[in-house]
Amino acid sequence: MxxxxxxxxxxxxxxxxxxxxxxxxxxxxxxxxxxxxxxxxxxxxxxxxxxxxxxxxxxxxxxxxxxxxxxxxxxxxxxxxxxxxxxxxxxxxxxxxxxxxxxxxxxxxxxxxxxxxxxxxxxxxxxxxxxxxxxxxxxHTLYHVDDLPTDPRVIDDTFTPFRKAVEAESTVRDPLPEPALPPLPVSVGDDTGEVPTAPFGTDPATADDRGALPFAGGEGRAIDRVEEYIWEGDHLREYKETRNGLVGADYSSKFSPWLALGCLSPRYVHDEVRRYEAERVANDSTYWLLFELCWRDFFQFQFVKHGNQHFRREGIRNRTDVTWLWDDRRFRLWATGQTGIPFVDAAMRELNETGYVSNRARQNAASFLANNLRLDWRHGAAYFETKLLDYDPCSNYGNWAYIAGVGNDSRDRQFDIVWQANRYDPDAAYVKRWIPALEPFSAEEAHEPWTIPRHRRRDHGLELGTDYPEPMVRLERT
Known part of the structure; x- marks a missing residue:
């Protein structure tokens, strides 16, 4: 039969x-x-x-x-x-x-x-x-749910104990080979269907060529990217030092869009890293890429434990002491990259035009919405859901709750955005890439255009409020 x-x-x-x-x-x-x-x-x-x-x-x-x-x-x-x-x-x-x-x-x-x-x-x-x-x-995870040291419903809510436990007591399973596939039933005939170009009226978007990488979907491109990043470019050996970069294809692996859609297996990446360590070098950078995959696992298993609590405004910590605001005008300024804070605006413009933004930039953009504006963090998380190529529900909402102070960290996660901008974009190449009006100015001025003397703004044709917005809130360096 x-x-x-x-x-x-x-x-x-x-x-x-x-x-x-x-x-x-x-x-x-x-x-x-x-x-x-x-x-x-x-x-x-x-x-x-x-x-x-x-x-x-x-x-x-x-x-x-x-x-x-x-x-x-x-x-x-x-x-x-x-x-x-x-x-x-x-x-x-x-x-x-x-x-x-x-x-x-x-x-x-x-x-x-x-x-x-x-x-x-x-x-x-x-x-x-x-x-x-x-x-x-x-x-879809690096560590199989059945191989965790404890049942995921009782895992620690803090990442470090979780990481130490799985590293000490769990083993990453070997990737499965591609199976030989049986044929389709004869009854299918030619009725396989077409891949829609605009499913349910949602038109595909073309990425701005200023984007970090021309992401193309599919398993084939995912495997090629692993080859390019780890082996051909030999970028893995410096990953820990470069991972907070903002401009360019290879400051980070950028595997996340393919991981999110399952075009790429985390266990395949793990095996390639281990092979690289055996054949080239094992160092903090090679470990750090696996460390990031472990973070990804942590949020997956946190959703097994807490379920919909992660999506609630009060989060898994049931924070009722925060007054979350709603202001549609202020939200739209944030979403369209018109806050007047260049580091935030560059991140949001890149997100809107490409569907991708670096982890460092997206953390700052999220912190500004949740901690500086105190707008309901769920609106920001939902906006990222709409826009991100690498949208994964657990990683997206878990990270947003973390930044907003209602998730897996009890510490204050508010970012000093001006300090972050000067630390991670020291020559302002990133903000100038996405905000051309700031191109004529020094890096310090580009990060804080409200400090530029009026005569210098006038000489370079920059009028705050016209060519670039006045800041929504005043941020000073600490």
Missing amino acids: TRTALVWFRRDLRCHDNPTLAAAAEADELLPVYCFDPRAFGKREYGGPNSFSFEKTGGHRTRFLTESVADLRERLREHGCDLLVREGKPEDVLPELAAAHDADELHCSTYPTSEEKDVESAVTAALSDEGVEVQSHWG
């Missing part, structure tokens, strides 16, 4: 080290499916107390996603299979496909946030009515 398996791709758009695909490939026939879910596009409610509307997926991530799905299809075809692409809710689409092609089982990756768990539960319920068994697989 022929055994047919559906494999539902979600944020695991790869063939290498994919436990879901490997398990499904043991069947006689394979039906790989990707669903463009209408709930992931357009205006949506945030949900919960004090809800608000925001755009779920912006143009930059839409482009990156459609490229990644198209790349996955090509890679599956190279393995003698194919990818069915559909537009609709998975709990509607997948049972129809299971019935049409007499599927026996469905395999999918599982994720810790309620939004993703709810869709998985709906799919499971719908398929159970069809007699189709659903098997879920954990495969």
Whole structure:
């Protein structure tokens, strides 16, 4: 009797080290499916107390996603299979496909946030009515959830104890090889579907050429980027020293967009780092890249533990002592890079024009909104959700809550933005790249244009409030 398996791709758009695909490939026939879910596009409610509307997926991530799905299809075809692409809710689409092609089982990756768990539960319920068994697989973290020293529901809420525990007591599993794939059911015919260019009316965006890297979606490009950064460019040996850079392709690995969509496995990156350490050098920089992957894991497991508490304004610390404000005008100035604080504005302009911004710059932009303006941090986090190529719900909302002081750190996380600007952008190359009106001025002046004497501003054609905004708040260096 022929055994047919559906494999539902979600944020695991790869063939290498994919436990879901490997398990499904043991069947006689394979039906790989990707669903463009209408709930992931357009205006949506945030949900919960004090809800608000925001755009779920912006143009930059839409482009990156459609490229990644198209790349996955090509890679599956190279393995003698194919990818069915559909537009609709998975709990509607997948049972129809299971019935049409007499599927026996469905395999999918599982994720810790309620939004993703709810869709998985709906799919499971719908398929159970069809007699189709659903098997879920954990495969998006460096350390497997079953290999943690303690149950994730009781892990420490502080990163350092978590890191020390997993480094001492857990082992990173070996990546799985790409499996040999069985063919599609004959009943599929040519009905594989097209990858939409503008799913549910969300148009893809083209990145500004001032961006750090021309990000292209897909597993193929992800593997190439690992090769370029680690091996060809030999940048890993200096990662710890350069990772806070702001301009250029190689100050950091920039693996995050591919990790977020599952085009790249963190265990693959781990193995490449270990091979680099064996063949070239092992130092603080090679360790630090794995350290950052451990941070990524920490937020994934924190959402297993705390669930929706991470999305609440009061956060996991239940902070009720902070008065969060809402001012649409001030928020729009922040979102469009018109605050009058160049380091913040450069970050937001880069984000809007490319879908990517360095970790250092995004932390400062987040701190300004949450700590200087005291605007509801969730609005900022939701704006990043819309814009970021590398949007991952756990990393995004976990980091925002951390900066806002309601998450995994009890310390004051307010950034001294002028100090940060001078420390990490000492020649003001970054702010001048995104704010051309500041080009004629010295680095110190470019970071604090409100201090420039009127006659110098006049000589260089800069009028504050016209050519560049007056600062929303006054920031002084400490």
